[in-house]
Amino acid sequence: MVSRVIPVDEFDLVIFGGTGDLARRKILPGLFRRFLSGQMPAGSRIIGAARSTLDAAGYREMIAAAISEFGGEEVNNKKGLQAFLQQLEYVAIDARGEGGWYDLAHLVRQDVVQAFYFSVAPSLFGDLAERLHTNKIANDQSRIVVEKPFGRDLSSARALNQTLAAHFDERQIYRIDHYLGKETVQNLMAVRFGNVLFEPLWNNHFVDHIQITVAETVGVGGRGAYYDKSGAMRDMVQNHLMQLLCLIAMEPPGQFEADAVRDEKLKVIRALQTIDHHHMVRGQYDEGPDGPSYREDAENPRSFTESFIAMRCHIANWRWAGVPFYLRTGKRMKARSSEIAVVFKDLGHTIFEGDEARHRNILAIRLQPNEGMDLQVTIKEPGPGGMRLIDVPLDMTFADALGDDAEDVTDAYERLIMDVIRGNQTLFMRGDEVEAAWAWTDPLINGWEARNDVPKHYDAGSAGPEDAMMLLHRDGRKWREIKG
Numbered sequence: 001m002v003s004r005v006i007p008v009d010e011f012d013l014v015i016f017g018g019t020g021d022l023a024r025r026k027i028l029p030g031l032f033r034r035f036l037s038g039q040m041p042a043g044s045r046i047i048g049a050a051r052s053t054l055d056a057a058g059y060r061e062m063i064a065a066a067i068s069e070f071g072g073e074e075v076n077n078k079k080g081l082q083a084f085l086q087q088l089e090y091v092a093i094d095a096r097g098e099g100g101w102y103d104l105a106h107l108v109r110q111d112v113v114q115a116f117y118f119s120v121a122p123s124l125f126g127d128l129a130e131r132l133h134t135n136k137i138a139n140d141q142s143r144i145v146v147e148k149p150f151g152r153d154l155s156s157a158r159a160l161n162q163t164l165a166a167h168f169d170e171r172q173i174y175r176i177d178h179y180l181g182k183e184t185v186q187n188l189m190a191v192r193f194g195n196v197l198f199e200p201l202w203n204n205h206f207v208d209h210i211q212i213t214v215a216e217t218v219g220v221g222g223r224g225a226y227y228d229k230s231g232a233m234r235d236m237v238q239n240h241l242m243q244l245l246c247l248i249a250m251e252p253p254g255q256f257e258a259d260a261v262r263d264e265k266l267k268v269i270r271a272l273q274t275i276d277h278h279h280m281v282r283g284q285y286d287e288g289p290d291g292p293s294y295r296e297d298a299e300n301p302r303s304f305t306e307s308f309i310a311m312r313c314h315i316a317n318w319r320w321a322g323v324p325f326y327l328r329t330g331k332r333m334k335a336r337s338s339e340i341a342v343v344f345k346d347l348g349h350t351i352f353e354g355d356e357a358r359h360r361n362i363l364a365i366r367l368q369p370n371e372g373m374d375l376q377v378t379i380k381e382p383g384p385g386g387m388r389l390i391d392v393p394l395d396m397t398f399a400d401a402l403g404d405d406a407e408d409v410t411d412a413y414e415r416l417i418m419d420v421i422r423g424n425q426t427l428f429m430r431g432d433e434v435e436a437a438w439a440w441t442d443p444l445i446n447g448w449e450a451r452n453d454v455p456k457h458y459d460a461g462s463a464g465p466e467d468a469m470m471l472l473h474r475d476g477r478k479w480r481e482i483k484g
């Protein structure tokens with residue numbers, strides 16, 4: 001298979017916060033890979049804009065070091081790296097003052113695609129948006145990219161939306177959720193809407209329940225102070241897990257187009273029923289062989305913030321009535337593993353004598369590690385001894401199935417940035433989606449704060465608190481094993 005690269009128009013991409021952690025670890029190494037695959041037209045420029053006093057040469061040096069630290073195999077392409085660096089520029093800028101804006105206005109061209117990546121704290125979004133206009137840098141075709149966290153509740157998200165809307169139309173705003181840029185997440189849509197097999201079964205007649213797990217082995221060390229004000233609900237559920245839930249549960253959009261897809265996702269969020277607190281388990285990890293407890297990491301001995309959350313959700317519509325969606329995410333868990341599992345109903349009656357087991361088809365979509373999917377099917381156990389049935393996975397790991405082309409499995413950030421340049425908003429969250437997600441999570445958070453809910457402890461390296469197991473046991477179900 002020959003990989004197809006969709007060309008983009010010449011662009012100027014300004015990265016505010018271009019010297020920051022995200023820019024050095026993800027954005028620039030990703031752009032370098034896109035450059036090597038021929039997606040950065042000659043003449044296009046990446047302009048770092050941040051507080052540090054640097055010139056273009058100093059910035060190129062910084063980015064060369066970042067790419068060699070965080071890039072993959074492509075860092076060995078020295079010639080390519082030199083050519084890429086020549087397309088970088090730098091402006092020292094003060095988001096809150098006047099310094100640097102005159103220089104930026106002279107550097108950014110008006111006759112190419114313009115994108116401004118706000119890789120800075122959200123408290124600076126308003127200043128940047130305003131100065132881009134007062135200095136006549138942005139025009140009505142410019143795009144802005146904003147990072148999570150997008151608010152910490154409904155009112156702050158609304159305020160952020162209003163701040164951006166004062167200067168940019170919704171069609172110009174790209175709210176990144178990097179989960180949506182993952183290859184397998186897009187495959188979710190391809191599998192559902194590109195195959196005749198699944199869609200007829202995708203409803204409460206055939207699906208018993210759905211599990212979404214995002215488990216991490218890392219703790220919050222290093223960013224404990226930030227995380228402690230957020231917790232798993234705000235940091236993971238309100239954005240990433242809800243986006244996955246939307247893609248798995250939404251109605252087929254009329255076409256694969258930004259607003260058609262986002263309209264359907266929004267309907268799912270609005271149809272989510274509120275959760276009784278008995279159907280939600282919050283947890284905090286204890287000290288373990290790999291590191292200190294959550295409270296030590298967060299430097300807050302009295303913290304009630306959750307590093308784990310599990311919940312049972314219901315979507316109030318005809319397709320999903322009665323089908324539980326079990327969500328869980330946590331830090332310091334036994335393996336790094338993200339997957340969505342669609343567990344189908346059992347047959348109800350077996351024609352095979354002596355077979356009392358309840359066999360189930362399960363479609364598991366793995367986001368990490370080993371992006372791919374497997375479909376659990378029931379077959380005859382090989383060998384003599386009659387008709388004994390066993391369940392085996394029909395496994396498709398993209399790296400095996402696609403061979404060399406799997407190397408083309410683009411990192412989420414690079415894909416999303418290229419979508420910004422192409423002007424494709426399908427994989428970005430719309431303002432009303434973000435607000436609807438907060439409108440659903442706010443009462444849950446307010447509820448446990450009002451109850452002074454204390455998170456359950458769990459062993460580092462485990463699958464979470466015992467109560468999370470009970471959440472499914474009570475329903476006669478069990479979580480899938482978390483495997484790395």
Ligand code: NAD
Nearest residue numbers: 017018019020021022050051093094095119120121122147
């Ligand atoms: P960082 O602290 O490493 O970098 C901040 C950048 O902003 C620096 O380049 C700094 O020079 C610039 N900056 C700060 N104040 C400025 C000002 N007044 N004027 C001009 N520039 C200014 O932060 P980061 O980790 O790169 O994160 C950037 C944003 O991305 C944050 O909103 C963060 O929440 C979000 N984010 C980061 C990650 C990550 O992995 N680092 C992941 C998801 C989201």
